[in-house]
Amino acid sequence: EIVLTQSPGTLSLSPGDRATLSCRASQSVSSPYLAWYQQKPGQAPRLLIYGTFSRATGLPDRFSGSGSGTDFTLTISRLEPEDFAVYYCHQYEISPGTFGQGTKVEVK
C-alpha cells in the first residue's frame, strides 16, 4: 500500500499567518488522485481539495493545493480562526486508499 507521511505533526501559528502542510508518498501518486480534508474536534472530516488542485464547492480561495509525484502541499494563505484544525491528505489512486497521519494546525 502507499504510505503517506505528513509533516510537520503540529504547526503552531497565529491568525493571519501562512500555513504550509506537506504530504509525502512512499511511491508516486498521479495528480488526479490526491485529496485533503479538514477535521475539527467532534466533527466529521470535510473535503477541501481533490485532484491535488481542485477546491471543493464553497471552499475559500485562501486554501490551495499543489504538488506532483511523491510530494504534495496544502497551503492556507492567511489563517482564519476557523482554520485551526487537523488536516489529512488522502491518496485514492491505488487500493487500498490511504490517509496521512494528520497535521494539527494550532494557535500559537
Add this chain to the structure above:
Amino acid sequence: EVQLVESGGGLVQPGRSLRLSCTASGFRFDYYAMHWVRQAPGKGLEWVSGISWNSDSIGYGDSVKGRFIVSRDNAKNSLYLQMNSLRAEDTALYYCAKSHRGGSDYLRAFDYWGQGTLVTVSS
C-alpha cells in the same frame, strides 16, 4: 441537502459480529460509489471499504480484508458493512462517505460524510 446517517454501532465482544447501516438522501445514491472510513479514538482516518455504484467493484483495507463485507441496496438508498470476527483494534467511529464523483470505479475522494457510529469491541 445530502445526508448520510449511520446506525448499528454499539458494544460487542471480541469474535462476535455487527452490521452497520448507512441511509442516504439528497442525491442520486445509485450513481455514486460509497465508502466506510473509521477513526479509532484519538487517532487518524483509516479507509475500511468502498463499493462502486453497481456493486461490481469492491475494495477493502488490509486490516479488515476477509472479515468485513460491504454491500448496498440502491432501492433503499442504503449502504451496509457486515463486520465479523471483531477485534479490540476494530474499536472506532465508523463513517459512511460519498464519492465526490460518479463512474465505474470506487477509488474516489469523499465529499460528504455522516456523523459516524461508534463500535466498541470489548469483553
